[in-house]
Amino acid sequence: MYIVQIASECAPVIKAGGLGDVVYGLSRDLESRGHTVELILPKYDCMRYDHIWGLHDAYKDLWVPWYGGAIHCSVYCGWVYGRLCFFIEPHSPDNFFNRHCYYGCDDDNMRFAFFSKAALEFLHKSNKRPDVIHCHDWQTGLVPVMLFENYKYDMGLQRVCYTIHNFKHQGMGGSEVLWATGLNQEAYFFQYDRLRDNFNPFALNFMKGGIVYSNYVTTVSPHHAWEACYTPIGYGLGHTLHTHQSKFRGVLNGIDYEVWNPERDRYIPHSYTKEKLEGKAKNKQALRERLLLRDVDKPLICFIGRLDDQKGVHLVHHAIYYALEKGAQFVLLGSATEAGINNHFWHEKEVLNDNPDVHLELGFNEELSHLIYAGSDMIVVPSNYEPCGLTQMIGFRYGTVPIVRGVGGLVNTVFDRDYDENHLPEQRNGYVFYDTDFHALESTIDRAIGLWYNSPEEFRQLAIQGMNYDYSWNYPGKDYLEIYESIRHK
Numbered sequence: 503m504y505i506v507q508i509a510s511e512c513a514p515v516i517k518a519g520g521l522g523d524v525v526y527g528l529s530r531d532l533e534s535r536g537h538t539v540e541l542i543l544p545k546y547d548c549m550r551y552d553h554i555w556g557l558h559d560a561y562k563d564l565w566v567p568w569y570g571g572a573i574h575c576s577v578y579c580g581w582v583y584g585r586l587c588f589f590i591e592p593h594s595p596d597n598f599f600n601r602h603c604y605y606g607c608d609d610d611n612m613r614f615a616f617f618s619k620a621a622l623e624f625l626h627k628s629n630k631r632p633d634v635i636h637c638h639d640w641q642t643g644l645v646p647v648m649l650f651e652n653y654k655y656d657m658g659l660q661r662v663c664y665t666i667h668n669f670k671h672q673g674m675g676g677s678e679v680l681w682a683t684g685l686n687q688e689a690y691f692f693q694y695d696r697l698r699d700n701f702n703p704f705a706l707n708f709m710k711g712g713i714v715y716s717n718y719v720t721t722v723s724p725h726h727a728w729e730a731c732y733t734p735i736g737y738g739l740g741h742t743l744h745t746h747q748s749k750f751r752g753v754l755n756g757i758d759y760e761v762w763n764p765e766r767d768r769y770i771p772h773s774y775t776k777e778k779l780e781g782k783a784k785n786k787q788a789l790r791e792r793l794l795l796r797d798v799d800k801p802l803i804c805f806i807g808r809l810d811d812q813k814g815v816h817l818v819h820h821a822i823y824y825a826l827e828k829g830a831q832f833v834l835l836g837s838a839t840e841a842g843i844n845n846h847f848w849h850e851k852e853v854l855n856d857n858p859d860v861h862l863e864l865g866f867n868e869e870l871s872h873l874i875y876a877g878s879d880m881i882v883v884p885s886n887y888e889p890c891g892l893t894q895m896i897g898f899r900y901g902t903v904p905i906v907r908g909v910g911g912l913v914n915t916v917f918d919r920d921y922d923e924n925h926l927p928e929q930r931n932g933y934v935f936y937d938t939d940f941h942a943l944e945s946t947i948d949r950a951i952g953l954w955y956n957s958p959e960e961f962r963q964l965a966i967q968g969m970n971y972d973y974s975w976n977y978p979g980k981d982y983l984e985i986y987e988s989i990r991h992k
């Protein structure tokens with residue numbers, strides 16, 4: 503099968519969070535099963551060019567219709583660890599992708615509406631006719647809309663699978679989006695069963711468009727699919743999902759077992775496996791040395807992730823102080839886009855600066871994240887909501903026991919050592935709490951730290967039980983292929 507992924511991220515060259523990991527990992531898995539996969543991405547000025555091989559111009563003069571005229575683009579082509587990627591570079595005063603950031607601009611909706619249009623125009627002009635186009639999140643929600651409304655007579659029989667990684671960000675715009683992209687027809691697209699937002703009658707909702715117009719829609723875990731339909735976590739799209747329920751399901755994400763592999767990870771100094779865990783203790787030492795933490799007989803708890811309301815920052819903050827109080831060390835790696843949260847954690851960093859048991863690393867650092875996963879005993883994921891969550895899965899891979907809140911994909915992946923009723927003791931792999939108050943978090947951290955101190959052998963066994971799980975792309979890759987097969991034109 504010939505599959506084209508259209509996305510705003512692909513790790514490690516463009517990665518703001520889990521989306522990048524998923525786009526890369528799924529593509530590699532599909533290729534390893536013998537399918538042809540190509541990726542179309544924006545050519546951001548700030549992406550990691552050191553992860554692209556053989557970058558060259560593949561299509562020099564792509565003119566993308568935009569408002570009444572057209573924007574001149576170049577399309578570059580290169581390999582990202584074996585994946586064939588096309589990067590679209592528009593030449594216009596808007597400088598859509600030369601903003602020193604991936605997201606967070608006032609005109610994000612227009613930037614990605616343009617990207618979606620340019621991706622389709624590129625497929626059309628370069629005569630690429632994939633069996634399936636797989637697009638991701640609100641940034642590419644307009645792809646199936648434009649494919650069906652504007653390109654189907656030129657392009658033919660492409661089918662679209664649309665994956666929603668986060669319902670919170672849906673991409674909104676007004677009629678300018680229609681005039682810019684050539685969709686026009688305001689009265690038609692502002693209808694409730696097309697793009698009109700479910701709550702704001704004056705807004706078009708890109709994600710809703712993606713759901714309505716795609717042949718299949720997924721989100722990133724079965725439990726989150728249920729939450730999105732039946733709880734406020736669907737951020738107003740529950741009714742739309744309900745209407746389209748026959749083509750909607752949750753597919754649990756995987757992680758790339760080549761990228762995340764303690765046996766062969768070039769970012770960690772000591773390799774290890776579940777049969778030979780000694781290397782993990784050496785990585786803990788290396789992590790302490792790197793972050794100037796003292797070398798004492800204490801468990802090390804980490805948090806890795808975006809510092810965003812979604813991630814339960816109030817609980818992250820509390821976890822740091824509670825862990826210190828209970829005789830653990832704490833390492834945080836996180837970046838915040840919101841100024842208030844950013845200032846808060848910079849302040850905490852200053853306050854804790856001289857404490858030899860804690861380190862806060864504020865920023866995005868892929869290389870360091872590997873060492874933290876490898877060197878920590880536990881990873882805390884106290885999210886308010888979590889569509890899938892990759893950090894607990896990466897934790898499992900590195901023998902780092904997760905302490906999580908039971909929401910979204912965390913419900914599908916982490917099974918409480920003491921209380922899970924659906925899994926045998928030897929199948930349990932971490933700690934789960936449900937409430938968002940401090941007490942729930944504290945009692946769960948107590949249980950984890952208690953086991954580490956009082957029954958080290960049992961703690962080690964728990965870590966190994968986590969390592970026994972297969973959260974690679976092995977299963978989800980098959981699921982996506984089944985979906986592609988079911989929608990492709992035969």
Ligand code: ADP
Nearest residue numbers: 519520807808836837865866867868891892893
């Ligand atoms: P989300 O997609 O909501 O950000 P996920 O848990 O799905 O969260 O994926 C997060 C991914 O981003 C993981 O690979 C994690 O290691 C990585 N990550 C998050 N924050 C950072 C950071 N500050 N530095 C390095 N990697 C990070």
